[in-house]
Amino acid sequence: MTFYKKHAPKFRNHNRPRPDFSYLEGMKALEQESCVPMTEWAREVENSKKFGLEPAKSIEDKSEISCFQRGELPHWSGINTMIKTQFLEDIRQVGKYDVAFVGVPFDIGTTYRTGTRFGPEAMRRISSLHSPYNFELGVDLRETLICCDVGDIYCPANITKSHDQITKGIAHIIGETTMPMIMGGDHSIGYPCVRGIAECVEGNVGIIHLDRHIDTQEKDMDEIMHTCPWFHATNIPNCPPVNLVQVGIGGWQVPRPGIQKGRSRGSTVLTIHDIESIGIDKTIEIALEVAWQGASAVYLSFDIDSIDCGFVPGTGWPESGGFLPREALAILKGVAQEGVVAMEVVEVSPPYDISDITALLGVRAMVDVLATMVKHNQLGGKLQQFYSN
Numbered sequence: 001m002t003f004y005k006k007h008a009p010k011f012r013n014h015n016r017p018r019p020d021f022s023y024l025e026g027m028k029a030l031e032q033e034s035c036v037p038m039t040e041w042a043r044e045v046e047n048s049k050k051f052g053l054e055p056a057k058s059i060e061d062k063s064e065i066s067c068f069q070r071g072e073l074p075h076w077s078g079i080n081t082m083i084k085t086q087f088l089e090d091i092r093q094v095g096k097y098d099v100a101f102v103g104v105p106f107d108i109g110t111t112y113r114t115g116t117r118f119g120p121e122a123m124r125r126i127s128s129l130h131s132p133y134n135f136e137l138g139v140d141l142r143e144t145l146i147c148c149d150v151g152d153i154y155c156p157a158n159i160t161k162s163h164d165q166i167t168k169g170i171a172h173i174i175g176e177t178t179m180p181m182i183m184g185g186d187h188s189i190g191y192p193c194v195r196g197i198a199e200c201v202e203g204n205v206g207i208i209h210l211d212r213h214i215d216t217q218e219k220d221m222d223e224i225m226h227t228c229p230w231f232h233a234t235n236i237p238n239c240p241p242v243n244l245v246q247v248g249i250g251g252w253q254v255p256r257p258g259i260q261k262g263r264s265r266g267s268t269v270l271t272i273h274d275i276e277s278i279g280i281d282k283t284i285e286i287a288l289e290v291a292w293q294g295a296s297a298v299y300l301s302f303d304i305d306s307i308d309c310g311f312v313p314g315t316g317w318p319e320s321g322g323f324l325p326r327e328a329l330a331i332l333k334g335v336a337q338e339g340v341v342a343m344e345v346v347e348v349s350p351p352y353d354i355s356d357i358t359a360l361l362g363v364r365a366m367v368d369v370l371a372t373m374v375k376h377n378q379l380g381g382k383l384q385q386f387y388s389n
Helices: 004-013 025-035 040-053 091-096 116-127 160-176 186-200 230-235 255-263 273-279 280-292 325-336 357-375 382-386
Strands: 099-104 146-150 178-182 203-211 244-247 267-268 295-303 340-344
Touching: 004 099, 004 244, 004 255, 004 357, 025 040, 091 146, 091 160, 099 160, 116 244, 116 340, 116 357, 146 267, 146 280, 160 178, 178 186, 178 357, 186 203, 186 340, 203 230, 203 280, 230 244, 267 280, 267 340, 273 280, 280 325, 295 325, 295 357, 325 357
Parallel strands: 099 146, 099 178, 178 340, 203 244, 203 295, 244 267, 295 340
Antiparallel strands: none
16 A cells, blocks of 8 residues: 555545635635626727737637737737836826826936936836736726826936926826826936925825935935935925835935934934834834825835845845835835825836846836725825815
């Protein structure tokens, strides 16, 4: 008798009734998928055949295949827009959309390794790996949001001029009551992005900032560099420094001039050790409490180098000891439950990346935030309250 036949009946085979596993997230997700419509997917397939021609006669399954690719599939080909959303050529029409993905290919504000000007391109390229459906959240972005990719803001080789371009571009999108999802670019773009939003929002704007670096210097090398966005953003009258909360700060790359400004202005800082001590839920609670006090909108800034550099080699200023990806994603989703007016992902530097893993995490952060806002009815609902008439 073999070992298996001798021992299997005793140790593996049983007649116990199957336990109730319905409480598990995975089992709930299996059920909730049946409630998600496929209307837009069907429309996309129909348009693919209309605009891309019927497939060749030898194609047996003609249900989803056209001759020229015009939709999501196959993932490895097609035009590189963010998660293969529609490219909007006429930016004057952006108000017809709920969400606009916008690239800011700017990196002359870097103080060490350049390359983040290629961040938007890399995030768009690897985003084709994603479908618009998230299993755990039970949200299909294609079915719930009207999204577009407006391309990149034109950034000339001058910090001040580029920052002015960024402010005008973001103000135009938000002024049309469309949510900007911003792909950087170095972190100096945080200042002009917030400046554009503050122009269009009634009331104060809070900032939730995930990073390893404090980024509150007034100047660096006599310029507004990627170490400086929040000093200048919190000089904006309706963007007070007391509504700035910075999560994950620490290590050997936190310049003392920035610390001095943060301390004198009353912003709130949590280190990785703080987060380990108090937990993710309490971290989210503190971030929301600080950012939303007296504010009518919150801006979310995610610096990819807040993640431990072992997970994100493709960044211009790598730092050890940062977040695990799951920790950062949990915080981002926790914040998004209350709604954000806009989000930026910055410091993705493809020349230093390996297999696009850094860019992939940047994409994941953005779509997680969007799906969470949809799940909690904060996009198209409460979000509309952020905009001025």
